[in-house]
Amino acid sequence: MKILNYLAVTALMLALVPGIAMSDAxxxxxxxxxxxxxxxxAQALAVAKKFATPGTPAxxxxxxxxxxxxxxNKSLNTLTKAEVSQTRFSAAIKNPQVLKELIYKPEMINPDLSVDTDQDYPTVVKIVAPSGAWCTGTLIGHHAVLxxxxxxCIGLPAQIETGASPTVVGNVTASHQFKPLDCASFMSLTGPQQVAALDKLGGDIAVLTGSDELNPGSYPLYQLGWSAGDGPQFTMVSYGTVFPxxxxxxxxxxxxxxxCVPPTGTQAGCGQSELLGHPTRLASANGGAIADICSGDSGAGLLTGPLSQPNRISAIVSRSASGVPAINNQCAGGGGVYEEITPAVVSWLKQFTN
Known part of the structure; x- marks a missing residue:
C-alpha cells in the first residue's frame, strides 16, 4: 500500500502479540x-511529552x-496547547480494559495506511442499496457476501463494489439471515430502538447472494471462525465514512x-459471543480524534492473523455502542459492538462458501 503524505486515519495497534516490535525510528x-x-x-511520541506526562490519559x-x-499537513513544531486540550480521545474509550492498555502503551499507536490499490484486501466489498445507503461486507464465495x-434491510438488489476507487462487480438479490430480523419493522424504528433490537437479536449476521460472479479475479478467501485466543487486536478494513x-x-x-461489557451511561447492551471495541479515526464530523464505528462500517470483518497478511474473519461489525442508529449514524462515539463468528455461525455459513 502507498503511504499518503498525510495521515487521514489513525489505527490503534496494541503490542499484545509476541514478536510485534516497537518502532525504533x-x-x-x-x-x-x-x-x-x-x-x-516517533515525532508524535516525542512532541506529546511537551504537553503531558507519559502514562496518563492526557x-x-x-x-x-x-x-x-x-x-x-502541519509540522509538529506548530502544535499548540489549545489543540491538545481540545482533543478528548481518551474520554471516548468506554471499555476500561482497552483504555488501560492504551494509556500504558501509547507507543503502539501507529499512523494508518489508506487502501489505495485494488490488490489490497480485494475480497472486502462495499454493499450499496438503491437508496444509496451502504455497508461493508466480505466475499465468502463466488456469489456470497458476509x-x-x-x-x-437497506434494500435489494444491491450493488457489490470493490477496489480502492470502487467499481461495480455485480449485484446481490437475496438475503439469508442467521437469526430472523423483520426488516420493515426494524427500519421504522428510531436509532436507539434499532440498537435495542440488535441487542435483543444476539446474532447480527447475514449473507447476501446473487447469480453474478462477485470474485472474477478468484482472489483467496478468508477463513472463518472465532477462536478463544483471538484478540484483543484485530485488523479492520472498511468502506465506512472518514471525516472530513x-x-x-x-x-x-x-x-x-x-x-462485551455494556459501557456505563449508554443505552447499548451486549451479550454472549459479542465484543466491545474501538477502531479509531483521527477526524470526526466535528473535528478531533475519536474511537468509534461510523456510517458504512456495519458488516466489516475483524481480521485475525499476521499483521502483514491477516487470514481469518473472527467477528464482524454490528452496531454502535452508544444507542445511535445502526445505519447512517455517522460517528457518535463510544466504540462498537462486534459479533463473533462462532462455531454455530461457521456451520451455517458453509452452505454459502463455494
Missing amino acids: IAPPLTNLPTTPSEAK YLDAVMAAYQHLKE TANHCS ASSEAKWQGTVIAAP
Missing part, C-alpha cells in the same frame, strides 16, 4: 513533515492531537476489542 526534526508512518509515530490525548495536526444482518470528507473510499485500521 528516530524522529526527524519537528519542523519537517514525516515521510513514513514510523517517523510520524499524554494519550496529546499523541492523538499530534497525529491530527500531521493529518492537516455482512451484518441489519445490512440486509476525503477520497479514501476504503481504509484499513486496527480495532482493539475485549469481551
Whole structure:
C-alpha cells in the first residue's frame, strides 16, 4: 500500500502479540513533515511529552492531537496547547480494559495506511442499496457476501463494489439471515430502538447472494471462525465514512476489542459471543480524534492473523455502542459492538462458501 503524505486515519495497534516490535525510528526534526508512518509515530511520541506526562490519559490525548495536526499537513513544531486540550480521545474509550492498555502503551499507536490499490484486501466489498445507503461486507464465495444482518434491510438488489476507487462487480438479490430480523419493522424504528433490537437479536449476521460472479479475479478467501485466543487486536478494513470528507473510499485500521461489557451511561447492551471495541479515526464530523464505528462500517470483518497478511474473519461489525442508529449514524462515539463468528455461525455459513 502507498503511504499518503498525510495521515487521514489513525489505527490503534496494541503490542499484545509476541514478536510485534516497537518502532525504533528516530524522529526527524519537528519542523519537517514525516515521510513514513514510523517517523510520524516517533515525532508524535516525542512532541506529546511537551504537553503531558507519559502514562496518563492526557499524554494519550496529546499523541492523538499530534497525529491530527500531521493529518492537516502541519509540522509538529506548530502544535499548540489549545489543540491538545481540545482533543478528548481518551474520554471516548468506554471499555476500561482497552483504555488501560492504551494509556500504558501509547507507543503502539501507529499512523494508518489508506487502501489505495485494488490488490489490497480485494475480497472486502462495499454493499450499496438503491437508496444509496451502504455497508461493508466480505466475499465468502463466488456469489456470497458476509455482512451484518441489519445490512440486509437497506434494500435489494444491491450493488457489490470493490477496489480502492470502487467499481461495480455485480449485484446481490437475496438475503439469508442467521437469526430472523423483520426488516420493515426494524427500519421504522428510531436509532436507539434499532440498537435495542440488535441487542435483543444476539446474532447480527447475514449473507447476501446473487447469480453474478462477485470474485472474477478468484482472489483467496478468508477463513472463518472465532477462536478463544483471538484478540484483543484485530485488523479492520472498511468502506465506512472518514471525516472530513476525503477520497479514501476504503481504509484499513486496527480495532482493539475485549469481551462485551455494556459501557456505563449508554443505552447499548451486549451479550454472549459479542465484543466491545474501538477502531479509531483521527477526524470526526466535528473535528478531533475519536474511537468509534461510523456510517458504512456495519458488516466489516475483524481480521485475525499476521499483521502483514491477516487470514481469518473472527467477528464482524454490528452496531454502535452508544444507542445511535445502526445505519447512517455517522460517528457518535463510544466504540462498537462486534459479533463473533462462532462455531454455530461457521456451520451455517458453509452452505454459502463455494
